[in-house]
Every structure is written in C-alpha cells, then in structure tokens.
Amino acid sequence: MMPRPSIPFRSAASGVGGEIARRVGLAREPWPEDSRTPDWKLLIGELSALAEPVKRVVKAPSTRIALPRTRTPRTVILLPGFATHPVRMRYFARVLEGAGHAVKRWGQGFNWGVSSERFEAAELRLLDVCQRTGEPVVLVGWSLGGLFARELAKRNRDSVAKVITMGTPFSGSPRDNNAWRAYQLVAGHSVDSPPIEADVPAKPPVPTIALWSPRDGIVHHRAAAGRPGERDRAIALRCTHIGFSYAPESIAAVARELEAD
Template sequence: MHYYAVMASLPFKDTRFIDREELARRWALAAEPSPDDARGPRWQLLLREFLWPLEPVRRLVDTPLSIPAARNPKTVMLLPGFGAHPIRMRWMARNLERAGHSAKKWGLGYNLGATEARFRKAEERLADLHQRSGEPIYLVGWSLGGVMARELAKKHPDKVAKVITMGSPFSGSPRANNGWRAYQAIAGHRVDEPEIDTVIHEKPPVETVAFWSPRDGVVHPRAACGKPGERDRAVPLRCSHMGFVLTHEAVVAVLGELDRS
C-alpha cells in the first residue's frame, strides 16, 4: 500500500509536521520486504473486508439480537484496532450496555500504533477506570487493541480481570497479516520492534481468551488463535476481521465470555 495514500486516508492532519527525512524513513519502513515465513490471509479474503458497510444492513434483515441480562455486570474497556476510532466499537458497546455492563472507551481516539506514549496513556486510562469502579476491569481489544490489552494486563494484572482479544496478531510473526506495511508507515516503527519492552506472545497472568476466524482477511488465523500457553482458550468465529465488532455472532461471543467470569 502506498505510504502517501495511507496517510492521506487518515482523518487527521498531523502529517503536515513530518519533515521529508521522516517521510523517507517511514516510506522505507513500509517498503521493507516481507519475510518468507510470514504471510497474511489470501487476497480474496482481504477484498471481502471492504464489504463491511453491508454488515449494518445485514443486521436489519437478520433475526433481532436477543440480549439477556448479565448475571454479574462488569466494567469493560474497549480498545479499537489499528487505524480505527472508538466509534467503530460503538454498536458493540451499546449491546454490552443493554446487557447491563458498563462499556468504556479507551479514551485515546484513533489507534495509530502501539507507541510508548500511547501505551502510557492507555495505562492511565486503565488505572482511572479501576479506581472509579473499585474492581478489576475487563479488557476487550479488537486487532491491535487486543495486543495492547494483553500488554496492559501484563503490566497491571491487579487491575485487569480478563482479556478478550478479537482477531489480534499476538502469536508467531508480527508480519503475518495484511496491515504491517501500513502500520510501520504510520506508527513509525517496525511491528517486530515495539517501543515497549515485551515479548508479545507471552500470556498475561490473567484469564486470556482469543477470538479468531478462518474468514479473517487481515490477520492470519494462526496469529490470532495463538498456541496453547499463549492464551487460556481460543474461540473460533465465522466473521471477517471487520465483523469482530459488527456482527451478532461476535457480540454474543463477548457477552458469553463476560458471563463466564
């Protein structure tokens, strides 16, 4: 994907303040060759991801979603995927609220990469929610948001009750997806050289559940499923990558996981 096309598509104008040297550095990051052992989902699945605007229409003609009352309402922090705004998770948040849970935004706007500064702000948000609720927080992270949720749980296991990842590339090569070039161009660092000190595949010391899908067109299913020991359980869904936050199936799965705790 062309670097300038990626940057121009984003809903912010900070690129005016990136000088030519920095632009060249980021272009070089985006143009790096892909390792032979790292492959994203096949292109046919990636193309299907662009049909995501049809999901709300599909919900209108589908059987209405039945939301049972939560047995034990939780405080849930929702972390969006790379390049996504919390508004992308609003429909899911509304359904969690319908069940009786308290769904909270991560408070940082667009997720433009797991930089050290952004991670520190996410830590502050977690600490604030924990203090106000008086109980450990449930983290639900979509794609990159799930990777960050896992890292938050590693750093603050006393503040996190459970982590649910949705199509998050935490296992194997961090380039086993179709978005790593765009990530490196926008975040300004390599996906396999995070700005925080961590081992991405290591499981957090709290219950960790991974949602994955064989129909994911962005993240390779093996990267999102993980291996035994890298998560407590893996739950297969049949949605696209965008569908993790747009489909009845995904909402039902999240509600079920919250009620298991």
C-alpha cells in the same frame, strides 16, 4: 536590513522529508518468505464491512442482536483496532450495555499504533476506571487493541479481570498479516521493534481468551488463535476481521465470556 534566515526552514523541510522517506522505506520492506498471510480472496471479503451500517437499518431483525440481561454485570474497556476510532465499536458497546454491563472507551481517539505516550494514556485510563468502579476491569481488544490489552494486563494484574482479544496477531511473526506495511508507514516504527518493552506472545497473568476466524482477511488465523500457553482458550468464529467489531456472533462470544468465571 538583516537578511532573512533561511537555513532553519530548509532544515525543517529536510527533516519532514527525511521522516516521510524513512516511513516509506519501512512500508517498502520486502515481504518475508516465511510469513503467513490470509488469502487475497479473504482480504477482498473484508469489503463487505462497507455495507454493514446499511444492513443494520434495512435488515434489522437479521443483523441486530439483543442479549439477555446479565446476572453478573462487568466493567469493560473496549480497545479499538489499528487506524480505527472508538466510534467504530459503538454498536458493540451499546449491545453490551443493553445487557447490563458498564462499557468504557479507552480514553483516546484513533489508534494510530503503539507509542510510549499512547500506552501510558491507556494504562492511566485503566487504573482510573478500576479505581472509580472498585473492581478489576475486563479488557476487550480488537486487533491491535488486543495487543494493548495483553500488555496492560501484564503490567497491571490486579486491575484486570480478564483479557479478550478479537483477531489480534499476538502469536508467530509480527508479519503474519496483511497490514504490517501500512502499520509501519503510519506508526513510524518496525513491527519487530515496538517503542515499548513487550514479550508479545507471553500470556498475561489473567484469564486470556482469543477469538479468531478462518475468514479473517487481515490477520492469519493462527496468529490470532495463538498456541497453548500463549492464551487460555481460543474460540473460532466465522466473521471477517472488520466484522469482529460488529458481528452478532462476535458480540455474543464476548458476552458469554463476560458471564464466565
């Protein structure tokens, strides 16, 4: 009887272990001394998002929002933040739909980071929605989703009417946030070396609006607001980073931008 081959199994195990070790190494990179990150008190404040579903049920009048019917219906694609699922923005979508806008998902599940495959799928989704509706689409990206939105607009100018980012770290250092280590662990690549070619701070060739908040506990507010020339306008809100996905003021701000030229 021939002996069982054991080397392939060991090689596979070694490969998995090596990949885990590589990702852990990425997550343990030293924090740059010149990086700007939100205060830890703001980070703790992000925990308030855990109570958001309960507040909406118990205190409906103060937490729900009803927008007036739009005179200019838009087609919108919502792009979720890092490690979040489109379901996290379902309430956001329902409110915009209630105002008369057509809201689409980005066509994928959880956003586990930038990859060439994930970006290509998002691009195909954009082109498909644009072709079926016969009009350019408004891209609304929360956090990492905003980086997808900006890069999609740069490559598909004729398919995008406007880009709206919410707490998106597109300006300054890619480490100007409290999430870059977790991102590198999950995504498997350095924030300095994304797997797609991108000039992150460069403004897309369409109207680009940056929503930011001084209460953001994940992304430094300057990284999300950007500098002149990196976006057309920056609008300050008073919500948490996670709150961008459900806060009434965030939804209302996006709705106003959908009405604007």
